[in-house]
Amino acid sequence: MKRFSEQLKIKAESVKLRAAEKRELRERVVSYMEYHPLPAEMKAIKTPAKIVTNKQLAEPFTSFQIPFISIFKYSAFTAVLLLLVVPFVAEKAVPGDALYAVKVQFNEELRSTLTFDTYQKVEWETERLNRRIAEARLLASEGRLTEAAGADVAEAVRVHSANAQREIAELRIEDEDAATIASITLDSTLELQSDSLRGEDELALVDGKTLLTDRPTNLIASAIDEARTPKEDEALSTSTPPAYGKLIARVEQNTTRIYELLSALEGVAPAKDLVEVTRRAEDINRAIEEAVNLYTTDEAEARVRLVTVLQRTQRLITYMTELEVIKTIDIETLIPVVLTESEQDAQKSLLTEELTQKLNLIEGLENRVSDPEVRAKVRFGIAEIDNILIAMSQSTTSLEVFKEVAQSGMDLADDSLLLLEQFVDLSQVTKDDKGTSTTPVDETEEVLIEDLVSTSSDETVLPLTPTDVVDSL
Amino acid sequence: MAGKETTDNVSDHETRFLKAFEEYNDALFRHALIRVSNREKAIDIVHDTFTKVWSYLRDGYEIDSFRPFLYKVLNNLIIDEYRKRKEASLDALMEMEGVDEGSFDELSESTVEVLAATIDGKKAFDLLEELPDQYREVIILRFVDQLGPKEISELVEETENIVSVRIHRGLKILRQKIEAKDEYAEERRKAKQKHEKI
CATH class of the missing domain: 1.10.10.10 (Winged helix-like DNA-binding domain superfamily/Winged helix DNA-binding domain)
Incomplete structure (x- = not known):
């Protein structure tokens, strides 16, 4: 069978169309197809088989479709991916990530290029500087900040601050005032970051994980300091504060930003921090008001004040935007609270009261001491404290001076108390103290703590209570 | 979009048809030649086979598999040819x-x-x-x-x-x-x- 069919087939295959016949036949069929084209409306094919192979070309020219639509689709997709998605994802990159180069060399450079205003350029360079430091912090918090990475960040800090300085110099030619404002902005940022980094170092030292982590941050901090030093000289050389109008405009801008940030942080940040920040904002507002009032009488002074206000606003903004800064540095050291007059008065009267109470305590104790020498000494102390109290009551100077005076009185009172402790009849004191003087003193203490909870109170030494005296004995 | 689909459809029909032509023209011719013993007649019959199939497509019918269909048409044409000869x-x-x-x-x-x-x-x-x-x-x-x-x-x-x-x-x-x-x-x-x- 096989043989038969094979033989038959071989024989049959000798029968076929000659090339010319085939060509002619094809032409006839194709022309028939052309004269009788398929209607445009065709039923869907069940098994759409894509057939492209057509070895025998009927015509010298063959046409093929360029799939423009799909090319466009894919290239558009790729373009979107490259121009939008990748940069967006890259924004979160840190040094060492694959997309970090995209962030630094594409996103940020693009933004620098697209910023035409010199002042905004300075701002952007400052922002980039902040970003580099924030990245360094992030790496440090993950324990990934190597010395090399730290050096890179320090280098970036140098580059960006140099850029900013250059832009400021350029700006100085066009607009002296804007340049000064810009340099104030830059300087306060640098100062804040430097302080914060140093604070981190200290923290690291305290934690005991010293050498590895503090080195790169130190490197960065010194880079910042380096960037700051030439600026300070410059600031000295151009000591004239910028024009009032521009300053106030800038300050307004900053305060607006502060309130924006504040409303954004509401409900997110802990209430305690919010209270702190709100307080600073109010202080700034008061300072602005004062400066505005001062403007009519003393313009120069008003400008100087506005410069400090500007610095404070800048610090507050940086504090609010750089979350890492909050962790490492206390707001009080950055922007100390400015007390209102009534608050100042309250504090003054508190201090006076405290001192008076101490004086009473001393007098009370003094009566129980028999040694005349000691009594004489204590008496002298009492007289001194009396004098100080008089001075305090008459004082109209600033709170700082008042505090200093009060402090000296406190020190004197404490010394006297220490002296008395050694000579007083113990049993009597304990009994008496509990009965009489302890309660009012404790109350004062409570009041003091309540009122000064948000203040620096560095100088405020809490009064030495009789119980403390007893304990120490 | 609908227009594009139909043109795709049309060109798809054309390609499938031409593919079938390339694939089966020799076999059909061989069959026809053995049956009718006349080279020119055989070519004509093959040609008519394809044009008939094409018309069938134009009428909106679908052809899943070309081979049996082509043979069927060819066979009918050969029988017609015999009838003509009588x-x-x-x-x-x-x-x-x-x-x-x-x-x-x-x-x-x-x-x-x-x-x-x-x-x-x-x-x-x-x-x-x-x-x-x-x-x-x-x-x-x-x-x-x-x-x-x-x-x-x-x-x-x-x-x-x-x-x-x-x-x-x-x-x-x-x-x-x-x-x-x-x-x-x-x-x-x-x-x-x-x-x-x-």
Whole structure:
């Protein structure tokens, strides 16, 4: 069978169309197809088989479709991916990530290029500087900040601050005032970051994980300091504060930003921090008001004040935007609270009261001491404290001076108390103290703590209570 | 979008059709030539086959598989061609239609194979022309075009049994013819030898 069919087939295959016949036949069929084209409306094919192979070309020219639509689709997709998605994802990159180069060399450079205003350029360079430091912090918090990475960040800090300085110099030619404002902005940022980094170092030292982590941050901090030093000289050389109008405009801008940030942080940040920040904002507002009032009488002074206000606003903004800064540095050291007059008065009267109470305590104790020498000494102390109290009551100077005076009185009172402790009849004191003087003193203490909870109170030494005296004995 | 789809559809139909043309033109021509024994006629029949199939497509029918369809059309055209000729052989064929019952022997595929094995394919091919078309048709479809019995039965619109019987009988006739030829040739040779001897 096989043989038969094979033989038959071989024989049959000798029968076929000659090339010319085939060509002619094809032409006839194709022309028939052309004269009788398929209607445009065709039923869907069940098994759409894509057939492209057509070895025998009927015509010298063959046409093929360029799939423009799909090319466009894919290239558009790729373009979107490259121009939008990748940069967006890259924004979160840190040094060492694959997309970090995209962030630094594409996103940020693009933004620098697209910023035409010199002042905004300075701002952007400052922002980039902040970003580099924030990245360094992030790496440090993950324990990934190597010395090399730290050096890179320090280098970036140098580059960006140099850029900013250059832009400021350029700006100085066009607009002296804007340049000064810009340099104030830059300087306060640098100062804040430097302080914060140093604070981190200290923290690291305290934690005991010293050498590895503090080195790169130190490197960065010194880079910042380096960037700051030439600026300070410059600031000295151009000591004239910028024009009032521009300053106030800038300050307004900053305060607006502060309130924006504040409303954004509401409900997110802990209430305690919010209270702190709100307080600073109010202080700034008061300072602005004062400066505005001062403007009519003393313009120069008003400008100087506005410069400090500007610095404070800048610090507050940086504090609010750089979350890492909050962790490492206390707001009080950055922007100390400015007390209102009534608050100042309250504090003054508190201090006076405290001192008076101490004086009473001393007098009370003094009566129980028999040694005349000691009594004489204590008496002298009492007289001194009396004098100080008089001075305090008459004082109209600033709170700082008042505090200093009060402090000296406190020190004197404490010394006297220490002296008395050694000579007083113990049993009597304990009994008496509990009965009489302890309660009012404790109350004062409570009041003091309540009122000064948000203040620096560095100088405020809490009064030495009789119980403390007893304990120490 | 709908317009684009239909054009795609149309061009798809065209490509499929042309593909079928490239694939089957030789086989169809071979089949036609063996059946009609006229080269030009065979080409015309193949051409008509394709144009008919094309018209069928134009009417909106779908063709899943081109091969059986092409053979069907070709076969019909060949029969038409016979009718036009009105040759005696056709009438003779028609008369034979009635005897297609077939024995068990004739119905078995294996006996077809056994039978086929005894036939010289090359000689058989030359003798195909002498075979009545009824047999020639199925033998060509079976051994030249290599179609299965079922496909052939669909094509010629007969049962598989009838197809098997026809193949069997066709092969038998072929063998007889070959044998007769051989005998004749032998006789001629012997006669020649005799003549030479004398």
